[in-house]
Amino acid sequence: MSKQPKVLVFDLGGVLVDWNGIDPLMRLSGGKLSREQARRFWIDNPLTAKLDTGDCSPLDFSAAMADTLQLQIAPQAMQRQLEDWLAGVYPGADELLDALARRFPLAALSNNNALHWGKIEREFKLLPRFGHCYASHLLRLRKPDAAIYRHVERDLGLNGEQLAFFDDNIECVEAARALGWQAFHTVGLAQLRETLTEQGWL
Helix, strand or coil: CCCCCCEEEECCECCCEEECCCHHHHHHCCCCCCHHHHHHHHHHCHHHHHHHCCCCCHHHHHHHHHHHCCCCCCHHHHHHHHHHCEEEECCCHHHHHHHHHCCCCEEEEECCCHHHHHHHHHHHCCHHHCCEEEEHHHHCCCCCCHHHHHHHHHHHCCCHHHEEEEECCHHHHHHHHHCCCEEEECCHHHHHHHHHHHCCCC
16 A cells, blocks of 8 residues: 555556557558557657647547558548547546545546547536646647656645656556656556556555
8 A cells, every 4th residue: 555645646548547549549550550559659659749738629639640650541530530539527536536536636637639638528527527737739748757756746736745646558557656646557548447446545
């Protein structure tokens, strides 16, 4: 069991929100991309970094993505697929956050973009549950770069073990751990709930 944190910080896609850009991307590639290659496209491809930091529009990203990965799909159709891959809040996530909020301040730290953030704001009713929301495309910083974690620390006035962080990408977890955060690799709501229970925070 770890030290009691001051704030719980959550990634959104893959942790609280049903986003799967891996399996559909593998299918679109016609088998050219392995699961790990598709996962890493969203982590360390320069195109994705530009989208996540607001340096290109979702439509421009969709066109470049289709071209780079040799996907046989028009940019507008690719953008529609990207939006559809963000399916909604996992069932039970709202109740989990309500329970946690009785004990902890909550924050969101997400690599995001204008397309998905707009859908989350319009449809998901999730963001008001967080006292602080840190979105990469608004900050022009992204995980796993240390700068975005430092921004969160400065904004909250906290650091190290005072922050507990949950993310579905191990690279982002390891970056937080390198700064002394309590960071946990959790994929999906069941694993998140299990980890929180193990730590005695739920």
